[in-house]
Amino acid sequence: MNIKKYLALTRLGMMEKLHYRLGTFVTLFGNLIYLVLIYFLWKAIYASSGSDVVNGMTLNDTLVYLVLATALFNFLEVFLVWDMSREIQSGAIVLKLLKPMNFRSYSFWSYIGENVMSFFLTFLPTFIIINILTNGSIALSFNLLFFVVSVIMALVINFSIDMICATICLYTESTWGLNMVKECIVLLLSGASIPLAFFPEVLRKIVQYLPFRCIYDTPLSVLLQKPGYTFGTGLISTLALQLAWCIALTAIGCAFWSLSLKKITVNGG
Amino acid sequence: MNMNNMSVSVAKRRGLKFYLDIYRKILIQDLKSKMSYRADFVISNIGMIVSNLVGFVTFYILFQNFPSINGWTMYEMLFLYGFSLVALTPVQCFFDNNWNLRYAVKTGDFIKYCFRPINIFFYYISEVFDVKGLGQLCFGVGTLVYAWSHLAIPVTAATVMQTLLFLFAASLFMIAIMNFAAATCFWIQNSGYIMVIMFRFKDFAKYPASIFNSFFRIIFTFVIPIAFIAYYPSLVVLRPNEIPLLSWLSPLIGLLFFYLSYRFWLLGARKYDGTGS
Numbered sequence: 001m002n003i004k005k006y007l008a009l010t011r012l013g014m015m016e017k018l019h020y021r022l023g024t025f026v027t028l029f030g031n032l033i034y035l036v037l038i039y040f041l042w043k044a045i046y047a048s049s050g051s052d053v054v055n056g057m058t059l060n061d062t063l064v065y066l067v068l069a070t071a072l073f074n075f076l077e078v079f080l081v082w083d084m085s086r087e088i089q090s091g092a093i094v095l096k097l098l099k100p101m102n103f104r105s106y107s108f109w110s111y112i113g114e115n116v117m118s119f120f121l122t123f124l125p126t127f128i129i130i131n132i133l134t135n136g137s138i139a140l141s142f143n144l145l146f147f148v149v150s151v152i153m154a155l156v157i158n159f160s161i162d163m164i165c166a167t168i169c170l171y172t173e174s175t176w177g178l179n180m181v182k183e184c185i186v187l188l189l190s191g192a193s194i195p196l197a198f199f200p201e202v203l204r205k206i207v208q209y210l211p212f213r214c215i216y217d218t219p220l221s222v223l224l225q226k227p228g229y230t231f232g233t234g235l236i237s238t239l240a241l242q243l244a245w246c247i248a249l250t251a252i253g254c255a256f257w258s259l260s261l262k263k264i265t266v267n268g269g
Numbered sequence: 270m271n272m273n274n275m276s277v278s279v280a281k282r283r284g285l286k287f288y289l290d291i292y293r294k295i296l297i298q299d300l301k302s303k304m305s306y307r308a309d310f311v312i313s314n315i316g317m318i319v320s321n322l323v324g325f326v327t328f329y330i331l332f333q334n335f336p337s338i339n340g341w342t343m344y345e346m347l348f349l350y351g352f353s354l355v356a357l358t359p360v361q362c363f364f365d366n367n368w369n370l371r372y373a374v375k376t377g378d379f380i381k382y383c384f385r386p387i388n389i390f391f392y393y394i395s396e397v398f399d400v401k402g403l404g405q406l407c408f409g410v411g412t413l414v415y416a417w418s419h420l421a422i423p424v425t426a427a428t429v430m431q432t433l434l435f436l437f438a439a440s441l442f443m444i445a446i447m448n449f450a451a452a453t454c455f456w457i458q459n460s461g462y463i464m465v466i467m468f469r470f471k472d473f474a475k476y477p478a479s480i481f482n483s484f485f486r487i488i489f490t491f492v493i494p495i496a497f498i499a500y501y502p503s504l505v506v507l508r509p510n511e512i513p514l515l516s517w518l519s520p521l522i523g524l525l526f527f528y529l530s531y532r533f534w535l536l537g538a539r540k541y542d543g544t545g546s
């Protein structure tokens with residue numbers, strides 16, 4: 001297949017990301033401040049609980065998990081909903097629709113470029129720093145390989161969810177509220193704000209099968225080698241579930257998009 | 270004598286009533302244009318409520334695992350959360366136009382505000398009323414009442430008045446912070462990221478400042494006064510036996526801080542000399 005055209009888009013996305021370096025640094029700074037909050041909050045929480053291990057997680061485990069989740073969030077974040085609504089308002093979307101390439105793959109491959117850049121700019125430094133600070137608590141062996149596989153699938157799932165939301169926006173013509181709902185639900189149900197281990201039993205069982213946890217919880221658990229996520233104890237079935245969601249959401253997203261394409265009303269352009 | 274009288278009457282007309290009257294007129298125009306996007310109004314408010322609901326669920330899950338945080342029970346934390354939501358409503362509803370300031374300054378649109386014979390800060394800010402804040406207000410009041418009813422705080426005229434007064438004081442801090450952040454665009458081009466960072470600080474408001482170590486507590490009290498959005502003012506109602514001096518002073522500090530941000534904003538506006546187009 002003609003992969004070259006996709007890689008060209010990816011390169012463009014990478015260059016675009018590099019162009020806005022200041023924004024990246026400000027995001028990093030904002031994160032740093034946010035980590036201060038996470039640190040003090042969970043320190044206070046553990047100090048009041050009286051025991052060192054809660055739900056099988058120590059303070060250190062929780063902090064590593066949440067810090068990496070924040071880094072993962074910045075790495076995976078795509079602004080598809082925002083970009084698309086702006087392009088619809090300005091009419092610029094027409095130019096993308098006219099391209100001899102599927103709009104969905106066009107967006108996907110350009111965002112991938114940005115994601116790759118932010119992986120090196122935000123996630124990797126955070127990972128290295130946290131591993132040094134915790135004296136190498138994260139094992140560096142085959143889990144890294146599975147983590148990469150898992151993260152790529154997380155990326156696809158995240159993009160698909162964004163794409164579905166963006167498509168819904170074609171009907172509602174309102175972006176802010178919908179995006180807010182999406183972001184909050186994803187952050188909560190994926191374990192990015194509280195590790196899933198703390199969820200009440202019933203809720204956790206439900207969340208276990210939803211696609212949201214595949215975005216943050218699954219890659220992180222694989223990376224940190226949580227019980228049930230190592231080779232031989234359920235790694236394969238976890239990755240299989242992720243793959244299933246990958247395919248399902250992509251299929252739903254594609255179908256929904258091509259169905260809704262006729263709906264787009266572009267004011268001018 | 271006659272001249273004197275006239276200038277007095279002009280000055281009088283420029284009083285509070287004059288500005289309220291203008292605000293009402295601008296507000297009606299703004300709402301009229303907003304009403305043409307009714308679906309957006311509904312969805313935005315749903316978004317606001319869901320995002321706050323998620324915050325509520327987060328607390329619930331946390332307190333399923335831990336009985337208290339730093340000596341704060343779940344209902345006390347919820348009180349703090351509701352308090353911060355209500356205190357953050359005015360900045361959301363009335364001061365949302367600050368977010369557009371950097372575009373107005375960059376494109377040169379800001380010059381139009383310089384030619385009106387009324388207070389430039391007032392005119393600029395009054396132009397937008399953000400309806401999204403109403404969903405947050407409802408949710409915040411609900412949370413506050415829910416927490417209040419579980420905390421056995423007596424409902425007397427005194428406690429209600431105290432709550433209202435300190436809510437008002439608390440709201441001034443976020444308004445002032447955002448005024449400062451927005452006004453930086455008069456000096457630094459495209460300074461939106463300063464606003465974004467400052468706006469993220471509001472997430473800190475719903476936690477008791479006592480969880481931080483002394484260094485960060487000083488920062489969040491005196492440098493970026495986030496602790497005044499909920500922590501210090503709500504102590505007056507929550508812990509009436511051990512109210513720190515800073516809690517009592519928060520209305521005064523709030524007014525002072527707001528005034529300083531207002532002067533800073535005007536300083537920037539006066540420095541503004543258009544884009545030349």
